[in-house]
Amino acid sequence: MNLGPVPRPAPLADQVIARLRAEIAAGSWPVGSRIPTESELVALLGVARNTVREAVRALAHNGLLDIRQGSGTYVVATSELAGVMHRRFADADPLHVAELRSSLEASAARLAAERRDDKDLRKLDTLLERRERAWDSGSTEDFVQADATWHLAVTAASHNDVITALYADLGEVLRDFLRADVGTELRPEDHVDHARLLAAIRARDADGAAAEARDHAFSCRFLTYRS
DSSP: OOOOOOOOOOOHHHHHHHHHHHHHHTTSSOTTOBOOOHHHHHHHHTOOHHHHHHHHHHHHHTTSEEEETTTEEEEOOSSHHHHHHHHHHTTOOHHHHHHHHHHHHHHHHHHHHHHOOHHHHHHHHHHHHHHHHHHHHTOHHHHHHHHHHHHHHHHHTTTOHHHHHHHHHTHHHHHHHHHHHHTTOOOGGGOOOOHHHHHHHHTTOHHHHHHHHHHHGGGOHHHHHHO
16 A cells, blocks of 8 residues: 555645735735735734734745835735845846846747737737826836836737746846836936837737837936946
8 A cells, every 4th residue: 555644734824825925926916015914914814913924924035025114015026936036136237137128028029929819919008008108197106017017918928938927027127127217207208119019019020029129128218328
């Protein structure tokens, strides 16, 4: 006989960690947002305060959450790998980040032009409009989030799960890059139009889409200043 130990239920804290991780990965609490308070999580999950505290601390240790005394707990990454990448590349040379963006986004845009479907186009139309509204609002953080979401949708339209997952895990690194470029004010002369990229994807112009995406990463203001 080949009997083994009877599996035991996972500890309650581990179950709460899994639930919270799943909500973060699903986008219920986007990067930069504050999660419910400890008391709210106790009520929502029906577990003891100590269990919630242990789970939140574990996710903070793994790089998904940031506990800010007096302010709350915020999502800083969507996965453990994203948290590791953010810590590893937080001080990377902006030029190197731009080169990475250029390579990834050009490859994704080329594939998106070849593989996109009508659902992808509808999503890209909607998110590009949201990006423009965010720019018009003058809110730098709203624009950073909207721009990042649009680029992730372009990547998702490649229908390459590996590229999409890698790009998502690099998300906060790329958002930090954009925040540094945008600064504290959205200025008309710094606006980058993505309509041509979307038009190339719509027309299934793979070369055109790749060229548009490749050049966008190097149009950043602070890269121009250092050249």
